[in-house]
Amino acid sequence: EVQLQASGGGLAQAGGSLRLSCAASQLHLDDYAIGWFRQAPGKEREGVSCIDSSSGSKYYADSVKGRFTISRDNNKNTVYLQMNNLKPDDTAVYYCAASAGPSGGSWYPLSIYEYNYWGQGTQVTVSS
Secondary structure (H helix, E strand, C coil): CCEEEEECCEEEECCCCEEEEEEEECCCHHHCEEEEEEECCCCCCEEEEEECCCCCCEEECCCCCCCEEEEEEHHHCEEEEEECCCCHHHCEEEEEEEECCCCCCCCCCCCHHHCCEECECEEEEEEC
């Protein structure tokens, strides 16, 4: 059974940093595009960042550009999301997900509908 495990969440002050990790079992992360998503209370789940499998291209939501960095360690089968200069608006449950990538049509790397496998979330809370 494919499992994705997100970890690294916690409490941070505004301006602080956290690093989230996404580890996988029964799945080689470098064969998949890996996305990070978040969901705040009362809001829809939104795409935060994605790292492509083949090209290694990275994608970011406008709200996190310049603050968040996604990376992959194939040896550890883990994808990271380094979050710097955190803001209270970053407070949410963060999820990682795996996508087999575009199937010939358009590719929307920050769309939840592109992803086949989801991990459980990790809570990030940023205080002002």
